[in-house]
Amino acid sequence: MIENAFYTPEVQGAYQLHSLGGFDLEEGGRIPDLRLAYATYGELNAAKDNAILVPTWFSGTHATWEQVYIGPGRALDPTRWFIVVVNQIGNGLSTSPHNTDGGIAMSRFPQVRIGDDVRAQQQLAAELFGIERWALVVGGSMGAQQTYEWAVRFPEQVLRAAPIAGTAQNTPHDFLFTRTLMDAITSDPGWNGGEYRSHTEVADGLRRHADIWAVLGLSTEFWRTGFWRGVELPDVTWSTFEEFQERFVQATFLAMDPNALLTMGWKWQRGDVTRHTDGDLAAALGRITARTFVMPIDEDMFFPPRDCAVEQALIKDSELRVLPSIAGHFGLFGFEPAYLAEVDRNLGELLDTEV
Amino acid sequence: MIENAFYTPEVQGAYQLHSLGGFDLEEGGRIPDLRLAYATYGELNAAKDNAILVPTWFSGTHATWEQVYIGPGRALDPTRWFIVVVNQIGNGLSTSPHNTDGGIAMSRFPQVRIGDDVRAQQQLAAELFGIERWALVVGGSMGAQQTYEWAVRFPEQVLRAAPIAGTAQNTPHDFLFTRTLMDAITSDPGWNGGEYRSHTEVADGLRRHADIWAVLGLSTEFWRTGFWRGVELPDVTWSTFEEFQERFVQATFLAMDPNALLTMGWKWQRGDVTRHTDGDLAAALGRITARTFVMPIDEDMFFPPRDCAVEQALIKDSELRVLPSIAGHFGLFGFEPAYLAEVDRNLGELLDTEV
CATH class of the missing domain: 1.10.1740 (Rna Polymerase Sigma Factor; Chain: A)
Structure with missing residues (x-):
């Protein structure tokens, strides 16, 4: 265990930890006690049909989503939705090389894949909340990778999907x-x-x-x-x-x-929904039944809109909604009101769509 | 002196060395015996009005220009033009840290600026050929930086200019x-x-x-x-x-x-024609009298066309001619016939323009 003030509630704001117990990883490793750091906003209704999942991006935590994307009057409105932001495995808050002891600490930490995160999130949602279906899964960058993985792996559990500034299959450039x-x-x-x-x-x-x-x-x-x-x-x-x-x-x-x-970098490099379909991207994305808005950022230098458009064209019930941000990929941090307004407009429209 | 086979005629093809003697640098250093490696193609006519200068890019040498851009039937046709390709200072063929002895070898090599290259090229052209005016200066990337420097510093000596995939003032991004x-x-x-x-x-x-x-x-x-x-x-x-x-x-x-x-990297970072005009870019580019084709590459990730267009708009007798290359900046290596055809079409038109 290494002390690092960045990964504390003082910096990140409040969050909870949920232990999933021993967790077997797709690459063959095992995390003896996988703890996911998560935060929720709003209340789950009785029908459990107002739940939104947000997986986090490379280097990110739930805090940015709380500060930038979630709030009353926003598309992700906690007075209407029950929003669950789950920190990805290895991000420094969930079980990570520096915050675990013994056999998997530091250089012994096992390789983790996007699919591991999605399975872990599914387990967390079931164990804690009994959620079996998401009204929306939305995430940026590596959060988009997880969103795609959700929609391809568990199509019946994702009613709507909004991958922002990310791809379903990582590109050679990335x-x-x-x-x-x-x-x-x-x-x-x-x-x-x-x-x-x-x-x-x-x-x-x-x-x-x-x-x-x-x-x-x-x-x-x-x-x-x-x-x-x-x-x-x-x-x-x-x-x-x-x-x-x-x-x-x-x-x-x-x-x-x-x-x-x-x-996270190793995981990002290998994000690929075609692991479910023997390398066939059309087949993988063809499994998606969620109403999907693919939302690249116009100035993104490494997830350019055209890379995302190629994938969007393979998703049945989807639209390409390009977001404006002069900050490029880091537009995700929400520097610009115009960017945030466009995110909200698109997510709002998506959430209002009957599916 | 360090042996490096890359910087030999066996790899680079034939070239000449010309000694300029002691050369004082803009940053205050001095090269006791500055040797420029250069190659010429074609013959200088009696009027000395068919000379074209090509300065080289980062990591490049005259060889790429010889192999990719110069030849009978091309815009840079040695049966019509006398083409002088000068390797930039520090590129490994001209005087460079690894090929010089004594006081300026290796870590003691002085800082060199784009302006030093241009002054050295001017001296070489005068001493060897008596050239006082170029029909065209054309270069890619750092060669474009030198092209701009020529056109701003010695406007009356540059009749035509074709900066390809480069800027007059290096950007913060670059x-x-x-x-x-x-x-x-x-x-x-x-x-x-x-x-x-x-x-x-x-x-x-x-x-x-x-x-x-x-x-x-x-x-x-x-x-x-x-x-x-x-x-x-x-x-x-x-x-x-x-x-x-x-x-x-x-x-x-x-x-x-x-x-x-x-x-070369240090030099590239500081390429800036506004050193002549107290930081005023419009004033610097306003000095250019050459007929100028500004030729960015459409897929260039770090000299994007719009960065080049901003500068082109400040040059009186200029046009923006965007080159197509899926290879981005490395399109300069001439992977694509369509790119080379467009380079030739533009350079041919520029050279045919009366000035």
């Missing part, structure tokens, strides 16, 4: 991109094969990791227009793009656990 | 991108502060450097469509995208000198 992110960390001698004593010993690697994010996570237009001048954070300011990069992007990743990022 | 490339090298312990004994000691860093190039130098569409299946190289094959990445992109950069890449 595989290579993720490799650069992971190599930035593992090339730091301080990483020490995964056996560092504090994430601060891997600061150089985390910094390089953050610098690669700056180039692909944000967009050329974000940097060209100096959009960062309008980005605000408590107690921090910047007057140059170098300062923004250091005080916002680097600072964000420097707080995180390197092995958590690597666990 | 500054950060270049930093990731450089950090991939300098984070390798084998780099040893620039004092390695062989470039092979920096293989890990060069490999990571190549992996970042794969993500931004090529395009999402290149990877999505599997365009690499049609790329051919002598004596090498690949059947997966990982193999292509290893045997083509990694192999390309693994042959190069790390300090050469760092010298």
